[in-house]
Amino acid sequence: xxxxxxxxxxxxxxxxxxxxxxxxxxxxxxxxxxxxxxxxxxxxxxxxxxxxxxxxxxxxxxxxxxxxxxxxxxxxxxxxxxxxxxxxxxxxxxxxxxxxxxxxxxxxxxxxxxxxxxxxxxxxxxxxxxxxxxxxxxxxxxxxxxx
Numbered sequence: 059x060x061x062x063x064x065x066x067x068x069x070x071x072x073x074x075x076x077x078x079x080x081x082x083x084x085x086x087x088x089x090x091x092x093x094x095x096x097x098x099x100x101x102x103x104x105x106x107x108x109x110x111x112x113x114x115x116x117x118x119x120x121x122x123x124x125x126x127x128x129x130x131x132x133x134x135x136x137x138x139x140x141x142x143x144x145x146x147x148x149x150x151x152x153x154x155x156x157x158x159x160x161x162x163x164x165x166x167x168x169x170x171x172x173x174x175x176x177x178x179x180x181x182x183x184x185x186x187x188x189x190x191x192x193x194x195x196x197x198x199x200x201x202x203x204x205x
Contacts, residue, residue, distance in 0.1 A: 060074070060075045061073070061074050062074075062075075066194070066196075067193075067194040068193070068194075069193065069194065069195070069196075069199070071087055071088055071196070072086075072087070072088055072089075073085065073086070073087050074086040076091075078096075081095060081096045081097070081098065082094070082095060082096065083096060087196060087198065088196075088198065088199065088200070089198075090140075090197075090198035136182070136185060136203055136204060136205040137179060137180055137182070137203070137204045137205075138200050138201075138202070138203050138204075139164065139176065139178070139179065139200075139201050139202045139203075139204065140198050140199060140200055140201060141167065141176070141195045141196065141197055141198060141199045141201055142167075142174070142176070142197065143167070143169045143174070143197050144169060144194075144195065144196050144197050145167045145168050145169030145170075145174070145194070145195060146167070146168045146169075146192065146193070146194050146195075147165055147166070147167055147189050147190065147191055147192065147193045147195060147201075148166050148167070148168045148173065148191065148192075149165065149166035149191060150164075150165055150187065150189070150190065150191050151163050151164055151165060151166070152164050152184050152187070152202075153184065153187070154184050154185065154186065154187060155183065155184060156183070156184045157181075157182070157183050157184075158178040158181065158182060158183070158184060158204060159178065159181050160177075160178055160179065160180055160181055161177050161178060162177060162178045163175045163176070163177055164176050164177060164178055164201070164202055165189075165201060165202070167195070176201060178204060180204060182204040182205050183204065183205050184202060184203070184204060185203045185204065185205040186202065186203035187201075187202050187203075188200045188201055188202060188203070189201050189202075
């Protein structure tokens with residue numbers, strides 16, 4: 059397994075390339091596993107692996123299939139809301155300490171020239187906001203912690 063730390067548009071990502079077979083690779087980005095399809099078979103050498111990892115996020119996510127898509131639940135009962143798709147945060151609708159209700163709008167995410175509302179999936183209190191207005195995020199990136 060190869061491990062890399064990458065910085066894309068100012069955000070840091072931990073990338074692990076777990077397995078490569080012919081035209082398929084298993085890649086973990088910040089704890090989310092993706093099955094990535096590669097255009098043609100590659101040899102498993104360091105320069106070729108670097109080529110896959112340094113691909114633009116939009117290209118890598120266009121053919122990626124996330125394995126985990128639900129918000130992570132901590133033992134303490136908090137939820138982490140993750141980005142459902144790659145895009146840019148164009149509005150943050152809450153602040154730390156706000157009480158939120160299920161279905162309440164938390165963020166507006168622009169993806170593929172469309173605005174998408176990211177809503178609360180449970181009642182709770184905002185304990186941490188992990189992104190700011192204008193940030194680019196990948197699919198599966200942590201956005202907010204609700205306790």
